[in-house]
Amino acid sequence: MRLAAINIDGVLLNDTFSPVIHRFVVNRGGAYTAEVERRVFSQPQQQASEYLAHVVRVPMTGPEALEAYFAERVAHMSEDPVRLLDGAIELVRRLRGLGLRTICYGGLGREHFDRFLGEWAHLFDGPGYVCTNGFRPGITEITSDVFGLAGAQAVFIDDVARVAEKAKELDVPFIGHPSDFEHGFQRGLMQEVGVRHLADSLHHIDEAMLRAVDAEAADGTVWKQPSVAPV
Incomplete structure (x- = not known):
């Protein structure tokens, strides 16, 4: 990746x-x-x-x-003011430390990113932030149009199962971080989609998980079980 x-x-x-x-x-x-x-x-x-x-x-x-x-x-x-989640900047730095370029995206305008993440804008590549309101969920647009990459070369980290569904359709690596909102359904919906990597904490998206996702991307097994050689 x-x-x-x-x-x-x-x-x-x-x-x-x-x-x-x-x-x-x-x-x-x-x-x-x-x-x-x-x-x-x-x-x-x-x-x-x-x-x-x-x-x-x-x-x-x-x-x-x-x-x-x-x-x-x-x-x-x-x-309940907007705030950085615990481990957020550490995650971005961990991703970059593993040699990945990083981009932030979301449905609100650029000013939202600038207001709450502007202090760390230098940790993001390309435009830094992509507003996806006009082309939800934006997987193809970000990977191909913005960075010129194939789908398997990018991992998306999101809290919404619909993004996982599109990632599965495109065979794009995905890590789920579903909300802990007590009335929410995203964890269950992600499990229905077949998301293999779910993290309740950003600290759980560690080097081991990222290397596992990278290996699956290389093998083409992100959304399917790897084939087992006959004994």
């Missing part, structure tokens, strides 16, 4: 999306289900907001849902 692509919210920064989406839905009479997470997480904002407007019982349009969601997110962040 030559590149590590690291999601910003939920991997490098704390998860400020799951709690807000959950509260948004249940406070408006909707049911918060795995399907809600499938249809909202790592989706373009317009598409996600149209779905949110559909599942709640308060009449609203997609744009109204998006505006209300971001207003509630601001309120949530006053109670």
